[in-house]
Amino acid sequence: MKWVANLLVFCTAQIILISLQTSLWMQVLGNFPAPQLWLPAFIYWCLYRRPPESIAMLYLTVFMAGSLTALPYSLLLLILVLIFIGVFFLKERIYWSGSTFYMLACGFGILLFPFLHFALSWLLESNPIHDPELFNWIISILLTMLFSLPLYRLFSVIDHLIRPVEGRKREGIV
Amino acid sequence: MNFFSIDFKKAFVVLTVVVIPLLTVNMQRNSESGGILEPFRWISGLTQMGYSSFSSGVRGTTAMYLDLIDIKKTNLNLIKENAELRAQLGSMTELQLENERLNQLLGFKQQTNMELLAAKVIGKDLLPEHNTITINRGSEHGLKKNMAALTVAGAVGYVYKVQNYTSQILLLTDRYSAIDAIIQRSRARGILEGFSRENCRMRYLRRDDDVVDGDMIVTSGLDNIFPKGFPIGMVTSVKKSEYGITQEIEVQPIINASNLEEIFVVLNSHSEDFSPVDPNAQGESEPQAAKTVEQTL
Numbered sequence: 001m002k003w004v005a006n007l008l009v010f011c012t013a014q015i016i017l018i019s020l021q022t023s024l025w026m027q028v029l030g031n032f033p034a035p036q037l038w039l040p041a042f043i044y045w046c047l048y049r050r051p052p053e054s055i056a057m058l059y060l061t062v063f064m065a066g067s068l069t070a071l072p073y074s075l076l077l078l079i080l081v082l083i084f085i086g087v088f089f090l091k092e093r094i095y096w097s098g099s100t101f102y103m104l105a106c107g108f109g110i111l112l113f114p115f116l117h118f119a120l121s122w123l124l125e126s127n128p129i130h131d132p133e134l135f136n137w138i139i140s141i142l143l144t145m146l147f148s149l150p151l152y153r154l155f156s157v158i159d160h161l162i163r164p165v166e167g168r169k170r171e172g173i174v
Numbered sequence: 175m176n177f178f179s180i181d182f183k184k185a186f187v188v189l190t191v192v193v194i195p196l197l198t199v200n201m202q203r204n205s206e207s208g209g210i211l212e213p214f215r216w217i218s219g220l221t222q223m224g225y226s227s228f229s230s231g232v233r234g235t236t237a238m239y240l241d242l243i244d245i246k247k248t249n250l251n252l253i254k255e256n257a258e259l260r261a262q263l264g265s266m267t268e269l270q271l272e273n274e275r276l277n278q279l280l281g282f283k284q285q286t287n288m289e290l291l292a293a294k295v296i297g298k299d300l301l302p303e304h305n306t307i308t309i310n311r312g313s314e315h316g317l318k319k320n321m322a323a324l325t326v327a328g329a330v331g332y333v334y335k336v337q338n339y340t341s342q343i344l345l346l347t348d349r350y351s352a353i354d355a356i357i358q359r360s361r362a363r364g365i366l367e368g369f370s371r372e373n374c375r376m377r378y379l380r381r382d383d384d385v386v387d388g389d390m391i392v393t394s395g396l397d398n399i400f401p402k403g404f405p406i407g408m409v410t411s412v413k414k415s416e417y418g419i420t421q422e423i424e425v426q427p428i429i430n431a432s433n434l435e436e437i438f439v440v441l442n443s444h445s446e447d448f449s450p451v452d453p454n455a456q457g458e459s460e461p462q463a464a465k466t467v468e469q470t471l
Contacts, residue, residue, distance in 0.1 A: 022308070023297035031432045033302065068308070068342070069300040070334070070350050117303060127349045129303055131370040136302035 006163045014041045022068050033136040035143035038065045040151045043109045046087040079116045083109050099152045106148035110141050282326045289442040295434050305345040312339040322440040328405040328428035345431045354397040360384035374425040385412050403449030
């Protein structure tokens with residue numbers, strides 16, 4: 001029961017963060033590049049959940065984020081699967097508990113995204129990306145890493161309040 | 175007691191009381207001529223001046239201090255008032271600009287035969303590589319997939335995802351966007367695709383089609399999405415490959431999508447045609463839609 005509640009709270013947080021990025025950010029800061037606020041929750045689940053749980057969150061993220069972009073679901077799914085594999089390997093090779101590793105993983109994930117998008121676009125699309133939004137992505141990566149710290153605190157609090165203790169013990173959170 | 179007997183002591187007192195003031199009056203009358211009282215008067219004057227200066231100084235300093243306190247208070251009040259007025263002014267300016275924009279939209283809506291629905295831009299795409307916007311109108315308001323989105327000055331894009339109360343518009347500059355378009359002057363026809371954040375390109379134009387820099391690109395109306403002859407953009411470059419049978423042209427859209435705030439969705443175009451009567455005469459002039467609005471305003 002707690003697992004479902006935890007998943008629902010994370011999904012709600014994800015929707016709020018996506019809306020904040022696509023709507024509120026634009027209304028307050030106009031065209032200034034926005035942080036990719038939808039990625040940290042996904043990365044959090046990649047790092048601190050078992051792979052099946054992470055994959056569940058991966059699909060949910062695709063459905064939630066995919067509804068607010070012109071990027072096809074299939075391509076978004078492919079990119080996120082590759083990011084999941086990348087973060088999984090990063091976790092396997094180097095891992096230390098705490099927020100700094102989470103920030104590093106977020107930075108890694110968000111850095112992978114535009115490269116994978118660009119590469120897959122050229123591989124699979126008839127009208128691929130011609131002008132990569134480099135400036136946008138650089139600002140976006142920095143802002144996402146900056147925002148990932150308070151988000152880590154928020155996610156930790158959510159986990160502390162509504163997550164089965166055995167799960168937290170397994171991930172070394174308790 | 176004898177009537178004529180005089181008490182000299184009393185008489186002296188009476189005389190002193192009566193005579194001394196008389197003498198004083200007399201002395202004052204003669205003071206203009208100076209005399210013995212002049213030094214006293216000078217010293218008194220000086221003393222008075224000193225007191226006056228001192229008193230004036232004290233009063234001045236006290237007043238200045240009190241004024242400063244008052245000025246400080248007034249200044250704080252004025253700063254606060256100024257900030258409030260600035261905020262009000264900003265709000266008024268924003269309202270005025272919004273009013274102007276809405277007036278323009280309303281004028282356009284009244285002028286045209288098309289059935290239009292005004293919508294407000296409430297969001298943009300999740301990823302910087304894609305150019306879409308979210309509007310506050312959905313299927314509950316009669317929106318359907320592939321309806322055209324435009325502003326007074328030109329075409330914006332078309333509806334590609336519809337929810338109950340919101341919809342996403344695929345802008346002309348998005349890579350996934352493709353609409354049927356023609357060169358206004360020569361009537362050469364091609365497909366306009368999104369290319370980058372600021373540019374589109376027109377493909378499948380025949381090599382011998384007459385296109386030059388600065389030509390106006392308008393909607394063909396053949397895709398049943400846009401009304402015919404609605405402005406899209408201007409040709410910025412023409413590329414003809416050495417052996418190809420087609421040519422590619424770059425187009426700068428008239429609408430800067432990053433500044434969009436309100437748009438129209440075409441619910442029914444009623445076969446509205448914005449094409450000029452003589453396309454050759456209209457070729458290098460301003461868009462018909464813009465003219466229509468100008469006439470309205």
